[in-house]
Amino acid sequence: MRTTSRPRGSGAVRRWNVGRLLAWVALFVIIVITLAPFLWMARTALSNNRVLFTEPGSWLPVDFTWGPFERVLGSASTEEAQAEGGSGASLRFWAYLRNSVIVSTLITLGQVFFSAMAAYAFARLRWPGRDKVFFVFVTALMVPPVFTMLPNFVLIKNLGLLNTYPGIIAPFFFMTPFAVFFLRQFFLGISREVEEAAMIDGAGYFRIFFRVILPMSSAPLATLGVLTFINAWNEYFWPQLVGQEESVRVLTVALSAFHSSTPQTGPDWAGLMAATLIAAVPTMLLFLVFGRRIVNSIQFTGVR
């Protein structure tokens, strides 16, 4: 009679059950469809592009080689690259990787810190107009990014910040409505007693913020940080508008440029997949470390 699904849903609850078996099969199929493309990406990235066509259905690399990685990272010579079916054009994915790291890190630090400051004022301090200002902040969630991106482009251009890190970072650096909302929610839950004890000890608001609120919220701050970093890492529309130049080009923009420059006949699929893998791996690593947090944070966004 117990239908409360136990962990692992052990067959003991309802022994042999066709429905349950079918359910597991369906789940398994979905997992295969989810993971197979990643395998295909890796398999292609380790293949020799020139002979890729000989085994288009094999799940193993065709003529295994590190060549695709070497040529997109710029460590293969033009001849080596062309021998394995690359175009020979110079690719500098180390540099794009560096740009992505710089841009995403700065966005994460700025956004989380400034949003935390604002969230503290909205959650813990009393001041005239507080709730109205907060409401206006949250309304910004409704405005579709494309609507603000055109005028933002004009602003960044007029400020002379096109093709600079500050130009790519600026719109995300100070806040996003979501970050403020997310942190305020956590700050509201902190007990007043701790704060008041600190006040009695003569601590000011800044001291309380840095010594009490931030340390007590390290878990949500880390979660928000990881989510912000991943979003910044994956952003394409904005950096593609303001950061086309090689010196500040981030991975997403570089990938798209690589794709449009690779020849239509005989494209360098292996190189392209090696490059996409380079773009995908850092967020995957973050996910390995912070997976549980990210999964649980979705619970939070789901019920907002």
Next chain:
Amino acid sequence: MATAAPTAPAAAGDDAPAPVDNPRPRWRGGETRAALLFVAPAMVGFLAFFAWPTLRGLYLSFTDYDLLTSADFSGLDNYRRLLEDEVFWNSLWVTLKYVAINISVQTFAALLLAVLIHRLTRSVVLRGIILLPYLISNVVVALLWYWMADYNLGVINEMLGWVGFDPVAFFGDESWAIPTIAMVNVWRHLGYTALLIFAGLQMINRDVYEAAAVDGAGEVRVFFRITLPLLRPVMALVMVLTVIGSWQIFDTVAVTTQGGPVDATRVVQYYIYDQAFNRFDFGYASAISVVLFLILAGVALAQLKLLRADESDQS
């Protein structure tokens, strides 16, 4: 906990002067000053990159602006032009098709996946796995599927060949391009959407299921009679989130088909981008953005009304 319940958003805020029971009146002035300092950086960002551009975008939609010379006020010209612009109407139609395919498949599959997980396992690892595609960039996802769906060498066509089908130009065929892009994005968002629904499933009181089990109700009956009705508020929110996201499809199109073949994938946001950055017609692009904004607002309102998101069946 005696003085103030910390979870209550202190409704006394706003313009109300120091309440009588305030235990620390001498911090008042300092508190406001400190608060303003704390909000200042975020406020700068908000005004510069959210509020001001929203107003400016609205203004630009009434101007003729090519980025080089200053914006000339042109009244409703852009909007009049919209009415007669067949490419614009086509882009709306294309986007609508995309949203319809994307959302119907995705919502159905995600609901199925969420229920499967909910009934079968508590594994966080499994939930992590299904979330993986959502964590990689749209650009990566688009290129990966562009390769897998390639006409000559793609593994999908190879597999179609094994079962005797002719190869399909998934991205190159006018009638296939939008369904293909829609399905690519279903792949990316499926796990995320399922986890949102899963969160809703976890909020349903377990007693309800136990009662149903006592009554001898089967899985299917329980799903349609109990789970689905109780899930409606969550489904409404999930639908609002995903439909609004879906309308803003851009990255996948920009990386793969760039609006083609012909105008088969020229979705609204790509058309906006095209007008602004290829034709330098910022005023017109802004007008289209305004229309997109209005559509999204309308979609959100209509959905919340239709699905009665604010009313929960669980009392």
